[in-house]
Amino acid sequence: MTNTLLILPGDGIGPEVMAEVTRIIDWFGDKRGLAFDVTEDLVGGAAYDVHGVPLSDATMAKAQEVDAVLLGAVGGPKYDDLDFSVKPERGLLRLRKEMDLYANLRPAQCFDALADFSSLKRDVVSGLDIMIVRELTSGIYFGEPRGIIEEGGQRVGINTQRYTEAEIDRVARSAFELARKRGNKVCSMEKANVMESGILWREVVQRVHDADYPDVELSHMYADAGGMQLCRWPKQFDVIVTDNLFGDLLSDVAAMLTGSLGMLPSASLGAPMENGRPKALYEPVHGSAPDIAGQGKANPCACVLSFAMALRYSFDQGEEATRLEQAVEKVLADGVRTADLMQAEGGTPATTAQMGDAILAALD
Ligand code: NAI
Numbered sequence: 001m002t003n004t005l006l007i008l009p010g011d012g013i014g015p016e017v018m019a020e021v022t023r024i025i026d027w028f029g030d031k032r033g034l035a036f037d038v039t040e041d042l043v044g045g046a047a048y049d050v051h052g053v054p055l056s057d058a059t060m061a062k063a064q065e066v067d068a069v070l071l072g073a074v075g076g077p078k079y080d081d082l083d084f085s086v087k088p089e090r091g092l093l094r095l096r097k098e099m100d101l102y103a104n105l106r107p108a109q110c111f112d113a114l115a116d117f118s119s120l121k122r123d124v125v126s127g128l129d130i131m132i133v134r135e136l137t138s139g140i141y142f143g144e145p146r147g148i149i150e151e152g153g154q155r156v157g158i159n160t161q162r163y164t165e166a167e168i169d170r171v172a173r174s175a176f177e178l179a180r181k182r183g184n185k186v187c188s189m190e191k192a193n194v195m196e197s198g199i200l201w202r203e204v205v206q207r208v209h210d211a212d213y214p215d216v217e218l219s220h221m222y223a224d225a226g227g228m229q230l231c232r233w234p235k236q237f238d239v240i241v242t243d244n245l246f247g248d249l250l251s252d253v254a255a256m257l258t259g260s261l262g263m264l265p266s267a268s269l270g271a272p273m274e275n276g277r278p279k280a281l282y283e284p285v286h287g288s289a290p291d292i293a294g295q296g297k298a299n300p301c302a303c304v305l306s307f308a309m310a311l312r313y314s315f316d317q318g319e320e321a322t323r324l325e326q327a328v329e330k331v332l333a334d335g336v337r338t339a340d341l342m343q344a345e346g347g348t349p350a351t352t353a354q355m356g357d358a359i360l361a362a363l364d
Pocket residue numbers: 013017072073074075076077089092261262283284285286287288289290291292297298299300302340
């Protein structure tokens with residue numbers, strides 16, 4: 001099977017961090033015989049500058065065809081006054097919507113060398129490797145009715161939590177598939193004690209499990225208790241699957257267990273394509289960081305680790321993904337630090353390219 005990849009560097013530090021990932025992709029081709037058919041294109045402000053829209057139809061069509069899209073970041077002050085319809089972020093939203101990426105994957109992974117960055121004790125986070133799967137296309141952010149209405153002489157704000165069986169079913173499957181490539185354990189979180197949508201969520205997740213994934217260990221937890229457990233002893237989890245709202249909160253909490261924005265990758269997955277691979281978009285959690293753009297200061301690790309996720313979840317190269325993650329781990333253990341990873345003790349920070357050099361050297 002060929003491996004097709006669409007690279008969209010975007011704006012600000014996006015192209016800077018993506019340049020390092022491109023070198024790493026080439027390394028896998030040269031040294032591991034893992035060839036990628038790579039196309040590079042524009043998104044966000046970079047696309048607006050050329051096409052007058054933040055994502056052209058041609059780029060959208062290409063994204064629908066490839067095995068994986070790897071995106072840097074979009075946005076920046078230059079585009080702040082643009083009309084809402086052509087803002088850089090709209091390019092990213094269009095990708096997510098038209099590819100129907102319903103499972104948002106946010107790992108919380110603690111690199112031992114950075115354990116002291118956490119607000120939690122070292123032994124609580126050291127070696128942590130969990131994955132939050134957040135349903136991304138439904139739930140309370142989209143449910144009808146919604147709005148602010150007049151009622152009995154006062155205004156009432158309304159949002160509706162709404163999930164169909166099919167929506168729960170498909171995100172549950174994403175979580176179980178992932179678990180099989182990791183620690184084989186899923187914890188599903190909702191509030192079935194107070195919400196009917198939570199009762200249905202629990203039922204459907206259990207049914208999908210019993211029918212098609214009985215080999216995966218499944219547990220259920222109320223989302224508020226889950227939040228407590230994440231802070232108390234996060235290593236009890238492998239994959240957590242939850243709805244859009246709880247996932248928004250829990251993934252941000254989990255991310256901060258392990259530290260810097262410059263280290264956080266993500267993936268958004270949709271339905272399986274004809275070749276069995278899911279529709280997929282990989283991107284760092286951080287934005288375009290205009291305050292440091294163009295200065296060679298950006299930490300490329302979040303984008304590098306996003307590519308590692310692509311290796312594991314789109315290209316079935318779990319061992320190569322681990323190889324890349326271990327290279328990042330080694331570089332950090334050797335004390336190589338971009339500015340965002342330095343604490344008060346000082347020293348000269350590594351540049352984006354030096355961090356890339358060090359990761360390549362560690363891979364060798
Ligand atoms: P941001 O994530 O770009 O930056 C927040 C802070 O973290 C800044 O101080 C930045 O220098 C630092 N930072 C972020 N990534 C870093 C890295 N890889 N290495 C070192 N330091 C890093 O968020 P902010 O400032 O709120 O937004 C800036 C622009 O990015 C805005 O236009 C925003 O709309 C856009 N944005 C885009 C996102 C995306 O493309 N997915 C996500 C978030 C924001």
